[in-house]
Amino acid sequence: MIRQNRLLAALAADDRxxxxxxxxxxxxxxxxxxxxPRTIAEYCYFPGAGIISTVVVSPEGNQTEIGVIGxxxxxxxSVILGSDQNPFRTVIQVDGHGWRIRREALARFIEERPPVRRIxxxxxxxxxxQIAYTALSHSVHTVDERLARWxxxxxxxxxxxxLALTHEFLSIMLAVRRPSVTNALHILEGNGFIHSLRGTxxxxxxxxxxxxAADSYGGSEREYARLFSAPAA
Structure with a gap:
């Protein structure tokens, strides 16, 4: 049922x-x-479960995660903004299911229906x-706080x-080496916030x-709630 995706659920019934x-x-x-990056997207994806990781990759191959989508x-x-290419790498971080639509079909649909375009x-x-708050967090927060946010x-x-999160993904999320991930996990676990197992x-x-996490978390969540008039996640 496509209403599992909250963005699709926000559409009018006939549009949906x-x-x-x-x-x-x-x-x-x-x-x-x-x-x-720099590849024409064939499909657009709407998850019903799972997490998409959005990663920026430098010409030298360095990468860090800048956002997550569920x-x-x-x-x-990018298709919403009229581009056929996404400058980022997007990859499934936590497995799930969802729906896909050809990029051209979604672009036409958005162009023809102003209420859909607004949403x-x-x-x-x-x-x-979310991307902006990630940049802020990378600049001013400790690795431990950034891990708590993610x-x-x-x-x-x-x-x-x-949460099925591997050390490899966590290191990309935080733009740090794996030993730093291990140390941060030990701090959060030592405080009783989480329990860390292999890959979980x-x-x-x-x-x-x-x-x-303090003010590293909540800014983009409040913006989402404001735009969609729904309780923050």
Missing amino acids: DFLSALMEGVDLPRGLELSL REGMSPS MLHWAQAFSS ILMCHDRVDGDR IIIRDRAALEAF
Whole structure:
């Protein structure tokens, strides 16, 4: 049911039904690349479960994650802004399922229906806000606080308290080496916020984790809530 995706659920019923006829359901296994930099995107994806990681890659191959997308949004948002290419690499970080639509079909649909375009532009703004807060967090927050933020953001986008996050993905998320990830996990675990297993993080005290993250978390969540008039995740 495509209403599992909150962006699609925000559309008027007739718009959603029309769009549904153009979409196909897909599994989204971890590691699946959805788009690559400077490559024309064939499909746009709307997750119903799982997490898409948006990664910026330098010409030398250095990379860091700048945003995560779950059932609240879609990727790539470049199509909303009239571009056929996404400057970032997008890859499934936590497996799930969703729906995909050919980029040209979605572009035509957005162009022909102003109410749909308005909602999609709201999503593009919400995601841009998340990217901006990620840049701020990389600049002013400690690795421990940044890890707490990313764990909270991933927790917002899954059911339950178990997160399948590998050290490799965490190092990309934080733009640090794996030993720094291990140290940060030990700090959060030592404070009783999480329990860390191999490839899995279990949330033990969400409220305490939010308090520890302080102002690194919540800014883009409030912007999403404002734009979509819904409680923040």
